[in-house]
Amino acid sequence: MAANNQTPFSLRPWPTGDKKPQNLAEFIERVNAQPGGFRNLNEAQLRQEIQAKRQGALDDSGADGSDDENDDEGDETEWWKEKTALVAREEFLRNIDFAHQSAMLALDSISLLLSKETPVQAGATLSTALRDLVGIGTLGASKLKEPNVTEAQIQDDISVATGWRVMGINDMVDSVLAAAERLEKEIELETKYWADVLAVSDDGWTVCALPQEPHTLGVRFGFAESAAEFRNSSIAPLIRDDDGTIKLGVGKVGGGSQRIRITVKKDGTIIDQSPLPGRIPDNAPLKDRVREARNTIFHQELWYELNREARILLAYDVYYNGPTIIWKQSKETEFILTLEDLDEKDEANANYAQGIRSSTAAYSFLQFLLFQSHRQNYHKRTSLSPSARPTDPSNSTYNILRCLISRFEYFRNSADLGSHLDKLVHTLRHAGISTAFYSVLPPPSPPTSGTPQIRHTPTTELVWVQQLIFHLVSLYTFNITPEARIWCYSRGIVRPFIGTHFHMTLKHPSVDNKDLPPNPLETVYPPSDYCANVQEAVYYLCQAAVRVLSQKLAKTASEKLADNNIQWSETIAGVGVKSSKGRDARIDIDVVNNRIVLTLKADWQTDETSHSRTWTWESESQNGENESIEDIVLKLMRGDM
Numbered sequence: 192m193a194a195n196n197q198t199p200f201s202l203r204p205w206p207t208g209d210k211k212p213q214n215l216a217e218f219i220e221r222v223n224a225q226p227g228g229f230r231n232l233n234e235a236q237l238r239q240e241i242q243a244k245r246q247g248a249l250d251d252s253g254a255d256g257s258d259d260e261n262d263d264e265g266d267e268t269e270w271w272k273e274k275t276a277l278v279a280r281e282e283f284l285r286n287i288d289f290a291h292q293s294a295m296l297a298l299d300s301i302s303l304l305l306s307k308e309t310p311v312q313a314g315a316t317l318s319t320a321l322r323d324l325v326g327i328g329t330l331g332a333s334k335l336k337e338p339n340v341t342e343a344q345i346q347d348d349i350s351v352a353t354g355w356r357v358m359g360i361n362d363m364v365d366s367v368l369a370a371a372e373r374l375e376k377e378i379e380l381e382t383k384y385w386a387d388v389l390a391v392s393d394d395g396w397t398v399c400a401l402p403q404e405p406h407t408l409g410v411r412f413g414f415a416e417s418a419a420e421f422r423n424s425s426i427a428p429l430i431r432d433d434d435g436t437i438k439l440g441v442g443k444v445g446g447g448s449q450r451i452r453i454t455v456k457k458d459g460t461i462i463d464q465s466p467l468p469g470r471i472p473d474n475a476p477l478k479d480r481v482r483e484a485r486n487t488i489f490h491q492e493l494w495y496e497l498n499r500e501a502r503i504l505l506a507y508d509v510y511y512n513g514p515t516i517i518w519k520q521s522k523e524t525e526f527i528l529t530l531e532d533l534d535e536k537d538e539a540n541a542n543y544a545q546g547i548r549s550s551t552a553a554y555s556f557l558q559f560l561l562f563q564s565h566r567q568n569y570h571k572r573t574s575l576s577p578s579a580r581p582t583d584p585s586n587s588t589y590n591i592l593r594c595l596i597s598r599f600e601y602f603r604n605s606a607d608l609g610s611h612l613d614k615l616v617h618t619l620r621h622a623g624i625s626t627a628f629y630s631v632l633p634p635p636s637p638p639t640s641g642t643p644q645i646r647h648t649p650t651t652e653l654v655w656v657q658q659l660i661f662h663l664v665s666l667y668t669f670n671i672t673p674e675a676r677i678w679c680y681s682r683g684i685v686r687p688f689i690g691t692h693f694h695m696t697l698k699h700p701s702v703d704n705k706d707l708p709p710n711p712l713e714t715v716y717p718p719s720d721y722c723a724n725v726q727e728a729v730y731y732l733c734q735a736a737v738r739v740l741s742q743k744l745a746k747t748a749s750e751k752l753a754d755n756n757i758q759w760s761e762t763i764a765g766v767g768v769k770s771s772k773g774r775d776a777r778i779d780i781d782v783v784n785n786r787i788v789l790t791l792k793a794d795w796q797t798d799e800t801s802h803s804r805t806w807t808w809e810s811e812s813q814n815g816e817n818e819s820i821e822d823i824v825l826k827l828m829r830g831d832m
Contacts, residue, residue, distance in 0.1 A: 623819025
């Protein structure tokens with residue numbers, strides 16, 4: 192077995208020192224010890240010795256080489272292997288012999304030391320040569336100093352050791368109890384944490400891993416059809432606090448609660464303002480905080496879309512000014528939209544008395560429009576083919592402000608038209624036309640195709656909701672006489688421009704007109720395609736009333752006076768009743784200072800003298816003419832003026 196210097200039981204003898212000189216002084220000393228020393232040493236002699244050593248080495252190698260010339264290469268290799276094995280065997284045997292001698296010397300030393308105390312036992316292992324040489328008991332050992340450890344000290348040491356063991360056990364028990372307490376507390380905190388997570392999940396929110404941090408749990412509170420920048424930031428990590436509650440990491444949302452506020456000002460004074468809810472406390476239930484984060488990012492997206500849309504609506508008096516969006520509905524009234532941070536509940540300027548035109552209704556309507564836009568995006572993404580989808584939906588703006596402006600303009604124009612119709616009817620009644628009246632009818636329902644039972648699908652649901660939003664239609668009926676009737680549709684428009692169209696028709700929209708008497712306006716004053724504003728619609732109604740009234744008065748006067756020369760006429764001077772005797776009555780209805788005024792101007796001659804007189808009837812004046820317009824025209828045509 193080969194020996195190793197690092198093994199604990201080595202059979203190799205102790206290494207001997209190197210016989211070469213260790214330094215220059217030792218080398219010089221060895222040279223001087225040789226015969227002659229440095230005195231007889233010269234260069235020629237050294238060269239001869241070196242040459243002789245080299246020659247001897249060459250002779251040995253030459254002899255070996257001459258023998259090897261007759262042997263093959265395999266025999267030479269085998270010879271070297273045998274020589275190496277013999278050298279190793281001799282070295283191994285020397286190491287064993289050295290180890291044996293060392294062990295025997297150690298055994299003799301110990302046996303000789305023990306022979307003084309136990310000679311019989313030591314004699315069994317003591318070598319005969321050593322016993323004969325030195326004898327038994329010649330080597331001994333004694334204590335120089337007795338130990339000072341007493342029995343009491345030993346008991347004290349045992350007590351101390353026992354105490355340390357007990358203290359160690361107590362520390363171990365305390366650490367186990369502390370670990371159990373920490374584990375119990377951790378279980379309690381984890382139970383509280385996961386109870387909140389399950390409550391949020393049961394409430395309908397999506398709990399998932401964060402995209403960039405798969406080891407972190409988060410909740411998605413946004414909308415899948417939102418803009419990309421809001422859809423990507425609508426997920427918050429659920430971070431556990433030290434007390435087990437969940438901290439909602441909504442840093443991308445802004446860390447605060449925000450709402451859009453609509454303020455209505457008239458002549459610089461706030462007349463209506465949508466209320467702001469109070470900010471929820473930080474210790475509110477998790478599902479309430481998630482809902483608040485959802486509401487905040489929803490309003491932030493709504494504000495973003497309103498800003499995009501406001502930049503292209505300057506033609507409709509919409510002004511974008513950084514933190515505010517202003518829409519001037521009229522010279523006196525303006526709507527101001529802002530994004531407010533929530534603090535305390537604020538309802539100081541809330542006014543709910545204006546009904547559908549209030550800022551609170553507009554506030555709810557804006558949210559509904561954005562939600563409906565999300566549904567439209569979902570419908571386009573899931574129902575339409577890729578070729579039918581918009582190429583770049585991110586550049587298209589929603590119709591949110593447009594719908595809001597169109598709706599307010601529609602209600603204002605419809606109310607304005609109803610007010611003018613009411614004034615026109617009162618004016619005609621003051622003038623003695625008792626058959627004049629107007630009413631507001633329910634608009635006809637949009638036509639439905641297919642069977643009466645329409646299958647409820649997301650597409651039909653979307654269509655009906657769109658119909659509720661954009662189908663702004665009112666139907667007015669205006670009767671001047673039983674034969675002369677006008678139906679007026681008012682329709683709100685969002686695209687391609689914002690406004691309200693008024694479509695006039697002389698046929699009932701839902702009744703068979705064959706059973707009705709012919710309408711004189713079909714030949715006298717038929718309506719145009721549509722009226723672009725309230726002023727055009729009121730102008731048509733007034734002029735239609737003038738022509739119907741002139742025709743009716745001419746017919747009545749001709750029948751009662753038995754004069755076929757009395758006719759109604761429409762000339763450059765105006766519309767009215769005239770006779771061949773030079774009597775002329777011109778009728779006009781006009782809007783003066785937001786009042787409907789009916790004017791009758793009569794011209795006649797007596798004894799070659801021209802006379803003229805004017806009568807007026809107003810919608811809001813109770814001190815008008817006492818006579819009816821029919822009586823005045825009869826007197827004029829009879830010549831009683």
